[in-house]
Amino acid sequence: MTEFVxxxxxxxxxxxxxxxxxxxxAAGHGIHPLTLSGLAEKQRRPPSSACSTATSPATTRPGC
Known part of the structure; x- marks a missing residue:
């Protein structure tokens, strides 16, 4: 079926x-509900773009 974000x-x-x-x-679709950075349980997390700049596990930002 269809994947929904x-x-x-x-x-x-x-x-x-x-x-x-x-x-x-139930209809057979793949469902991926998201919470954007800065909202609800992700309130104190940096945006995902800030996480993608890490070059190695040693430089990964907390919360990414």
């Missing part, structure tokens, strides 16, 4: 899709 807007996180995800999975 679900991104909520404003101040919402992956939990905003809790009512939709079971129905889509």
């Amino acid at each position: 679900l991104v909520a807007g404003a101040w919402l996180g992956a939990w905003a899709w809790d009512e939709v995800v079971p129905d889509l999975r």
